[in-house]
Amino acid sequence: MKWMAELEDLAETMETKAAAAAAVARLNLQLKTKETAAQVAIKKEKTFAATFPAPAPVAQLTPxxxxxxxxxxxxxxxxxxxGAKCAWKGQKKDDGPCSPREAQVAEHLKQKDGGATAGTTEKxxxxxxxxxxKAPECKWEGKECKDSSFLVDMKLALNMVAAFVAFLF
Structure with missing residues (x-):
């Protein structure tokens, strides 16, 4: 009976297509779940990024x-x-590079900040x-006493960066 064999082939084809449709439905569900998780992660990242202040503008480097x-x-x-209180790095007296001294740059930055950094280094x-x-804000380095409060600020900044990086991964 030929029609019986054809009927069995059709039934088998229908079962194969039904299994494929179920697999497609499972994959679609997995994709939707991952899409939702990605959207939640994006919202968390935006919320987390909003808690940090905006980076300082590049214009502050002008001094x-x-x-x-x-x-x-x-x-x-x-x-x-x-005469301009710069450092001469040339071999000759009439031609060579003239660049600012580090002390001059630091002094210029102090003046630009309104002397805010001067108080911390003078302590x-x-x-x-x-x-x-004995002083908690000072540290003995070599032959002189230096202000160590910037180390606390640096540790705080490093901890914040580490937390941010950990959040991303």
Whole structure:
């Protein structure tokens, strides 16, 4: 009976298609679950990112570039370079690079900040070793007493970065 064999083939084809449809339905469900999880992660990331302040604008780096331009104007004369309180790095007196000194950059930044950094460095400067080691904000390094409060700020910043990176992964 030929029609019986054809009927069995059709039944088998229908079962195969039903199994394939079930597999497609399972895959669609998995995709929807992963899509929902991704949307939740994006919302969490946006909420977490909103808790951090915006990064400082690049314009704050201009004091160093202003000093650099001021010093580079004196590249043709060693005496003019030294007169502008810059560092002469040339071999000759009439031609060489003139660049700002680190102390000059730091002083310029203090003036730009309104002297905010001057108070922190002066707390510990000039203290003898016994007084320096007793003060919690000071640290004895080599032959001088230095302010160590920036280390606390650095540790806090590193902890925040570590928490942020851990959240991302």
């Amino acid at each position: 160093k570039t202003d000093l650099k331009n001021k010093c580079e104007a004196h590249n043709k004369s060693k005496t003019a370079c030294l 510990c400067k000039g203290k003898p070793e016994p007084e320096c080691t």
